[in-house]
Amino acid sequence: MNHLNDLPPWMAILIATFLIIGSTLALLGSVGLVRLRSYYQRLHAPTLSYSYGTLMTILSSILMFSYLETRPVVHELVIGVFVMITAPITLLMLGRAALRRDQDAKLAHEEAVPARETLRASPAGKLIRDVKRSGHPEPSPDQPGP
Numbered sequence: 001m002n003h004l005n006d007l008p009p010w011m012a013i014l015i016a017t018f019l020i021i022g023s024t025l026a027l028l029g030s031v032g033l034v035r036l037r038s039y040y041q042r043l044h045a046p047t048l049s050y051s052y053g054t055l056m057t058i059l060s061s062i063l064m065f066s067y068l069e070t071r072p073v074v075h076e077l078v079i080g081v082f083v084m085i086t087a088p089i090t091l092l093m094l095g096r097a098a099l100r101r102d103q104d105a106k107l108a109h110e111e112a113v114p115a116r117e118t119l120r121a122s123p124a125g126k127l128i129r130d131v132k133r134s135g136h137p138e139p140s141p142d143q144p145g146p
Helices: 002-006 008-037 038-068 076-112 117-119 123-134
Strands: none
Touching: 008 038, 038 076
16 A cells, blocks of 8 residues: 555644544444433434534545545545435334334234223123122113113
8 A cells, every 4th residue: 555655744633533433433333323221212323423424534535635646536526425315214214114013913812801990991891890799790870671
């Protein structure tokens, strides 16, 4: 890699700084993905850090190749734009899918298990209370007697 010897120390330090910041942000996103507990928290941690980590890495690449080739090299910005656009959209879509899944599961659970208040207010709830108290059901005014 002889072309790296052409970099002055101040440019190498600047490029290394951007690269270290970008890789640290990506590492923090990975740690957040592993350490956070809920699915929704895990969605948020890597999205921002991967986006900005990629941006810093791309900036270091642009600086290095622009200096070495003595012309502006900006085609890496296309990669950065796609990452900055797709990461939040992916977060949004995954979050909505998870929210819909959780709402469907909650609805299915509520339909399968009736609420206690509904059971208490129903004639069946009165029958259950009467059986528990006396051992045999008492006729209610709504139901015809024997």
